[in-house]
Amino acid sequence: MPTPTPTTPTTPLNRLYVLVLGAFALGLDAYVMAGLLPEVAADLHTGEAAAGQMVTVFTLCYALAAPVFATALAGRPARTVLTAALLLFTAANALTALAGGLAVLLVARALAGVGAGVYSPMAAATAASLAGDKRRGRALALVMGGMSVGTVIGVPVGVLLADHVGWRGTLWLITGLGAVAVAGIVLALPRLEAAPPPPLRERARVLARRPAAAIAGVSLVAGVTSLGLYTYLAPFLTDADARGTDGALGAMWAWGLGGVTGSLLIGRIVDRTGRPYAVVTVVLVLLCLSHLLLPVAARAGWVLAVPLIVWGAAGWALQVPQQHQLIAARPDQAPVAVSLNSSAVYLGSALGSALGGVTLAAGAAPADLPYWTGALVAAGLVLHLVLVRAPRPRTEALTTRPTARTPESATAGE
Structure with a gap:
């Protein structure tokens, strides 16, 4: 995965909200499936224990995808990687909404986990690079805040929505959020040249x-x-x-x-x-x-x-x-x-x-x-x-190192 070159350290923080929207969709997707588990199991005519593996698959693929693809995608521009990751995440959620059986569901959740695992660290690194050293903490907090709001507020809303339109309707909501985030990144995110891998x-x-x-x-x-x-x-x-x-x-x-x-x-x-x-x-x-x-x-x-x-x-x-x-x-x-x-x-x-x-x-x-x-x-x-x-303080390090x-x-x- 690329190392964004901080060529625009004065980028306004409001330009980063396209990254926050993607993080919100990730936070919602990562946790809402647990709340939808009984309805998913009943709809797919399988046990809750078997359907619950969709959470395990997503989590493990997220964890494994992050370092693997961070290395494999080194040298690609940040905007390209973010767009590709969100496209995969969005397509996987659409596939989840269309799943007619457990096998398709698990494959879809695995792909969503891969997309999320690539997007999340890249979004954090890109936000930090665009914001500059003095605003790095706030930029990172914006991305993390998007995930937390997606989890804390989005999950209950997603579960309530499922009561009216079914669990598939909640997945279509996440798909729509992902699509809007993709458009925002393509149209509004400044281009960052990747440092040589x-x-x-x-x-x-x-x-x-x-x-x-x-x-x-x-x-x-x-x-x-x-x-x-x-x-x-x-x-x-x-x-x-x-x-x-x-x-x-x-x-x-x-x-x-x-x-x-x-x-x-x-x-x-x-x-x-x-x-x-x-x-x-x-x-x-x-x-x-x-x-x-x-x-x-x-x-x-x-x-x-x-x-x-x-x-x-x-x-x-x-x-x-x-x-x-x-x-x-x-x-x-x-x-x-x-x-x-x-x-x-x-x-x-x-x-x-x-x-x-x-x-x-x-x-x-x-x-x-x-x-x-x-x-x-x-x-x-x-x-x-x-x-x-x-x-150690920088002056001390320069004299003693x-x-x-x-x-x-x-x-x-x-």
């Missing part, structure tokens, strides 16, 4: 060097904890005596409200502080505390909304400073580095839902699940503090 060996090193690998490791842990707990939120509420499943919808809205708020505000925080490493540290602390406080707050009525909002805000906000660090550490390979992070998040999400089920099947009480996920967040915080170090490039000189930047 580096050798394959150099691209592979991006995945192996400590800063990028460690940052992606933290994102993997965050993905495991967030979806691992969110998937089993209703059983947790029932076991914790928090009005049972009757309170699940309100809890999800509180989590979603926090997610939208966090994803939209985090960009300004990163830009104003100029310290994404420190921001990640604070966000991980808040994420850990919110998980550990959930079992206690669940017994205190409306107080439960506080850790839920903080959890949603911290979980969605985390990836903006993570992407910022990756781009700063490897500006010559920004799309490859960001795609690694996207894959880590989605692999973590897949692992989280699976591990949550395994933990409960092993006899763990649902009410204790936040303690397990809180401990994992704490492990991610340790990983961040030990392996993702904040860089040897001329030859050493592995230590490649630590993650702020």
Whole structure:
């Protein structure tokens, strides 16, 4: 995938909303299928367990497509890659809407996952390049905000729409959004010339060097904890005596409200502080505390909304400073580095839902699940503090760093 050349650092942020629309469609598509599962299974005359594999296929193809195609498409202009990815995503959703059997459905969801996996990191890298260094955080937050709004607001709307026009109608809505985003990118997105693609060996090193690998490791842990707990939120509420499943919808809205708020505000925080490493540290602390406080707050009525909002805000906000660090550490390979992070998040999400089920099947009480996920967040915080170090001030680095490039000189930047 190309490395966008920042030739237009003063591009107005409103020119980036075509990328946000595509991200919104991705966020809606990635999560709405779980809510449509019973209707899809009944319509295709198959079991819910079998139909549920459409979510697994999408997630895995998303995770695997990002780094593979980031390397395979190196050297192509950013607008070309974004257009092709969204065209594939849009066509795959149209195929999903037309699917008459499980096999076609799974193929369609796999193709949609590939398109999403190519688009998402490329959109983030392109937005950061167009916005310039001083507005990089806000640009990344716009793209992440599009995904969060698509998930938090778009998913309930999509499920309600399905009640009136069927699940296929919701897929046609996503198809239409994708088509509009494609037109917007072709007509409104400035052209970015791609930097010459580096050798394959150099691209592979991006995945192996400590800063990028460690940052992606933290994102993997965050993905495991967030979806691992969110998937089993209703059983947790029932076991914790928090009005049972009757309170699940309100809890999800509180989590979603926090997610939208966090994803939209985090960009300004990163830009104003100029310290994404420190921001990640604070966000991980808040994420850990919110998980550990959930079992206690669940017994205190409306107080439960506080850790839920903080959890949603911290979980969605985390990836903006993570992407910022990756781009700063490897500006010559920004799309490859960001795609690694996207894959880590989605692999973590897949692992989280699976591990949550395994933990409960092993006899763990649902009410204790936040303690397990809180401990994992704490492990991610340790990983961040030990392996993702904040860089030395530039003046100090210039006076103390040897001329030859050493592995230590490649630590993650702020």
